Amino acid sequence: MAYLLLVLCTLIGWSQAFLPSPSLEVEGLTHADITEEALLAVAMDACREEAQNEGRTFNPPALLNPESLLRACLGVSEEADLSGSKFRELLNEIISENIFIDRDQPFSSAHHFNDEVIERGRDIITQGVSIVRASLRQDNLQAARRALGAVTHTLQDFYSHSNWFELGNLDPYPNLLRPDLPLQNLADANTPTCNDCQEKVCPNVILPEILSTNTLTSGYLSFTPQGKCNHGDSIMGGINKDFGGGGLTSDGTDPHLAAFAVAAEATKDLLQNIRIAFGNTVFLRMLGITRSTVLCFVIDTTASMTDDVAEVRRLTTKIIDETRGTPNEPSLYILVEFNDPEVGPVTSTTDPEEMKRVVNALTVSGGGDIPELSLSGIRLALTTAPPSSDIFVFTDAPPKDTELLDTVISLVESTRSKVTSLLTNALNRRRTRRSALTNPTNSVYQQLAQLSGGQVIEVTKNTLPLATAVIEDSITSSMVTVLQVESTRPDTFSFLLDPRLQNVTLYITGLSINFTLQNPAGVAQNDTAGSGPLASVFPVGNLYRVSLNEGNLTGRWQITIRSPQAYSLRVTGRSALNFMSQFVEVFDGPHPGFAPIAARPPAGQNATLLITVTGVDMLFGVEVGLVSADGELLRNTSVTRLREGTYLARVLHLPDVPFTLLLMGQEADGRPFQRQSSTQIQASQxxxxxxxxxxxxxxxxxxxxxxxxxxxxxxxxxxxxxxxxxxxxxxxxxxxxxxxxxxxxxxxxxxxxxxxxxxxxxxxxxxxxxxxxxxxxxxxxxxxIQRDIDVTPPVCRVLNESLDCPVPCGNATWEVTLLMSDGNGTGLRDPHISITIPDTPINETSTAIIDQVKDENGYNATLLTYRASCCVTNVEISAVDNEGNVGRCDFSIRRPSTTGPPQTTISSTTSHPTTSRPSSNISPTAPSNGPRLTVSLWTTLLLLALTALML
Incomplete structure (x- = not known):
């Protein structure tokens, strides 16, 4: 049972990153499960709509998980060179913020709707939604993700911690997302709500008069006043529905599963509002459902950088032109300029033509002294780019702002981004000191490269175009690291290549390098430039780029490197098989569990790693080792499989020297593989x-x-x-x-x-x-966030309608005229029209005529006349104001009841109704069709397993 419960808490996505302790004897689904179910479901809606708008077919995945949804959304095959790691990583970011509420705000009544502070709980939701909207307007996607994760926790807790379910409600309470509407029928401090209960299970604990008057209350956590409801815990019963295993209602309903279902629907409603308000493109970018490649340049624009800027122009144009329309086309372009004393501007755009324009407009000037503000530029890139980005720095000067080094290091460790510097200040003479660099002033760049898994490439102005192939290699969503080491002595290194790997490339940086490469069959090739039996060798500056020939690369390779100075070796390839890792810590409180450690883990202490493997269905013999910078194995770990692709690795006494993680295992066919993390981890006391x-x-x-x-x-x-x-x-x-x-x-x-x-x-x-x-x-x-914001959604009224449709639909059409107004609010944005046409051609006729008019009160309004084929069976029309509030337009197609199917309702799934559909009263009656629950196959199977064990 304990093992199953642990698995239940580790369903797909970041639910793997919030793990209740294996010894914690609780049953039930988690916030992580609710949040991921909702995110995937609404993301699929957005992807389907985008596909229809683009005139292509959307094929929903049979098994809904992040990898399958990403492929379906981008319309790529299983064989395509595409990794789901970035999508998983950004989902994890949202879900982990949900989890942190239990750790960081364990006794905040408002964050959990405890202690009858329901209005304050809604205030938390209102503020969180405001942060999401304001962040998206500024294109701060990371801030929006984090605020979204936090607000979903509070929203979900309402359905478990209040008596909403006991009042007979199996649909969400829309007023939680409508701060302009009152929360009615709230129990006051003097109203008794519950019988006193000191037992584990308390049937009929809520007073009958509370139920009959539809009075809303919630449980008290730390101290329960007389006559009020307990929240409940492992000893004393209460009204929370956090965990399964409790009693069923008279009709056989499990309150925990019912609360899960309505919380999932409420989360979907919130997500749908955001999707409608900001559009599918922004919504999917926020989630990471895009081509995950990011092109990020940090460039010195002082007077000496004319040649470097020209190369950035050439390279940018080449990458944009060659990747357009391919899975490796960048989804985001970032350019950070730094000069002296100015840093910036920062350009962040999804438009490749805009990136071209900005790069082509770069000019060089100023500078004066030699050092420049490069660390300020790198810091801006790290705070602008998504996590795990490749950042490329172009400069010919050492950093002037070295006081920022600790800050930059912290950002590198927290974002796990790579920093590669292309430096055109190489010295002509070979230094005798034990360094991989010709110029000692570049040591800070070398430090950042070693930490992040990047590189430092020293070249001349003339040879810079030969070195930028490193950047072209990285323009892919599926770059993986097979091996990386830093060494100061001659040595032989081995690395394992598996059949999934393509475009395998070795990067050796250092001075006075000689090497011999050997394949699994014993064929050898030395460092002579040009094509050989195993690889093509391209030396430039302090870099050897060794590109292995295509063919059968599978097996264990060796490379012997001889150099009197320090050097680095990095072996990379393209593969969907990759892994993510996170140290996690136990936290206590009413809902204890595991949460990710955001900074450095504790040195000398036992620790737990959460490992998520992507791009593979089944693995055997998984091992995780801690490896020093020079390749020495520092620690083995004890690995426990939670489910396919998810593992816990326990480490005894974390070392106090930097290390990376080496993952090894076998696929289902018995073939072994290895992957190594890029960013060094440094434990701390x-x-x-x-x-x-x-x-x-x-x-x-x-x-x-x-x-x-x-x-x-x-x-x-x-x-x-x-x-x-x-x-x-x-x-x-x-x-x-x-x-x-x-x-x-x-x-x-x-x-x-x-x-x-x-x-x-x-x-x-x-x-x-x-x-x-x-x-x-x-x-x-x-x-x-501005304190006074517009929270009232627009209203939408049906003025004229012709909605009678025959069966079959044939060539008939229906038509509706709507008046949309925001009154004295922030004003309307464009109306949003979402069309879903199941099992009908994508080109079914529909037209929209939009006029700007005044409403009866003299406010600006939009008049929309919409006509569509009667074969169009699902249309959502919403009005969005400039603050991001969403109002829904409701109407229905009428079909002959004797010959046709049941009436089709055409409406939005958003939880923002208009004045034509008020929802301020608490309904004591549940819909007859039961709770709406969309679950993945994993959840379904695990629920069945839990039910079987409970019987």
Whole structure:
């Protein structure tokens, strides 16, 4: 049972990243399950609509999971070179933020709808939705994902922690997403709501008069006043429906599953509102359902960079032209400029032609002294690009702003992005010191490359075009690392290539390099430039790029490298088979479990890794090892399979030196494989803790406490706090840690007046011991939101309709005229029309005529006349205002009841009804068709297994 329950809490996606403790004897589905079910379902709606708008067929996957949905959405085959890792990673980001509410706000009544603070709970939802909308308007997709994950937790808790289900409701309460409507029939402090219950199971605990009057209440968690409802826990019964295994209702309904179903529908309603308000393209980009390649350049525009800028222009045009229309076409283009003393602007666009225009408009000027503000540019790229991006830096100067190095390192570790620097300041002479670089001023770039799994390539201005092939190699969604090492001595390295790998390339950086490559059959080739029996060798600057010949590469290869100086080796290829990893920690509270560790894990302590493997159905003999930078195995792990593709790896005593993770195993056909993580992991004896988010309005200030804890370290801890918007105004720059092992500091933030709503800032708090140089960091995210916002959705009225349709539909049409108005609100955006045409040609006739008019009160309004074929059986028409509030237009096709199918309702699935469909009253009667529940095959199978064990 315990194993099954653990699996139940690790369904597809980031539900694998929030794991209740294996010894925790609880039953039931989780927030992670609810959130992922809703995300995948609404994403599929968006993908279907996009396909229809583009005139192509959408084939929904038979088994709904992130990988299958991504392929269906992009319209690519199973054989296509496409990885689902980025989509999984961004789903994980949303779902993990949902999970953090249980860890970070365990006793906040409002965040969990406990203690009858239902209005305050809705305020949390309203604020969270406002952050999502404002962030999307500013194209801050990461901030939107994080706010979305947090708000879904509170929304879902309403259906478990209140008596909504006990009042007979199996549909969502739309007023939770309508702050302009009252929450009616709320129990006040003096109203008794429950019988006293001290047992584990309390049947009929809610008072009959509460049920008969449709009064809404919720349970009390820490202290239950007399006459009120308990929340309930493992000892005492209550009204929460968090876990399964409790009693069934008189009609055989499991309250836990019913709460799960309605919470899932409510989450879908929220997601549909966001999708309608911002469109399918933005919604799918937020989720990561796009071609996952990102082209990100950070470029020095000082006067000496004329040749480099010309190469960036050529390379950008070449990549855009050659990848257009392919699975490897970048979905996002980012360009960060840095000069002296200015940094920026930052261009972030999905339009390749705009990227061309911006790059072609680059000019060079200024500079003066040699060092430049390159770390400021890299920091901007790390906070702009999605996680796990490849960032390419072009400069001919060392960094001037080295005080930002700790901040940049923290951002690299938290985003797991690679930083590769193409440097045109190579020295002609070969240095005798043990370095892979000719120019010692480039050591900071080398440090970032080693940490992130990137490279430092030193070339001349003339040879730069030969080195940029490294960038072209990386323009793929399926780049994987097979092996990477850093060494200071001659050595032989082996690596395993599996049949899935394509475009295998070795990158060797260093000076005075000689190498011999040998394939599994014993055929050898040396470092001579040009084509050979095994590979084509391209030397340029301090880089050897070795591209293996196509053919049978399967088996164990060897490379012997001889050099008197330091060098690095990186073996990469393209494959859908990859893995993600995350250290997780146990947290306590009313709903204890596992949560990801956002910073460095604890050195010298036992730790747990969550491993997610993508692109493969079944694996055997999975092993995970901790490997030092020079390739030495530091630790083996104890690996437990949770389900296919999901594993827990337990580590004894984390080493205090940097390491990466090496994953090995066998596929179902017995063929072995290996993959290595790119970003180095550094454990630490220091921990920095700070609240995860702060919400401020323009002109507001706040002081936020943070705590530094140490293990075996006393004395001075140096503190720095920086952010990318300049919100940090002060911080305790030194704390003294005594025998107790902790100290508290303060960071002050101030948002300037006039800062646009939706602006976000990432504050990095770094702590370093003066004595041991041990360090760690924490990230505090600031969201800027206007306090007074329009929360009233537009209204939509049917003025004229001709909705009678014959059977069969033939050549007949139906027509409706709608008046859409936002009154004195922020004003209407364009009406949104969503057409779903099952089993009919995509070119079924439909027309829309839009006129701008005044309503009866003199406000601006939109008059929409829509005509469609009677064969069009599902149309959603919504009005969206400039704040992102969504109003729905409801009407129905009428078919002859004696000869045709039942009446077809044409309406939106959004939970924002118009005034023609008020939903402010609590309904005591459940719909006769039962709860709406959309579940994946995994969930269905596991629910059946749980039911069988309960019988």
């Amino acid at each position: 220091i921990t920095v803790q700070v609240q995860r988010t702060v919400v401020l309005a323009p002109g507001e200030s706040i002081t936020v406490p943070f705590t530094v804890e140490t293990r075996g370290i006393e004395g001075a801890i140096n503190i720095s706090a920086r952010d990318d918007q300049g919100f940090v105004t002060a911080v305790n720059n030194r704390l003294n840690v005594g025998a107790a092992g902790n100290a508290t500091g303060l960071v002050s933030l101030s948002v300037p007046t006039g800062t646009p709503s939706g602006t976000t800032s990432v504050v990095t708090i770094d702590a370093e011991s003066s004595a041991t140089r041990q360090s760690n960091f924490a990230l505090l995210r600031v969201s800027v």
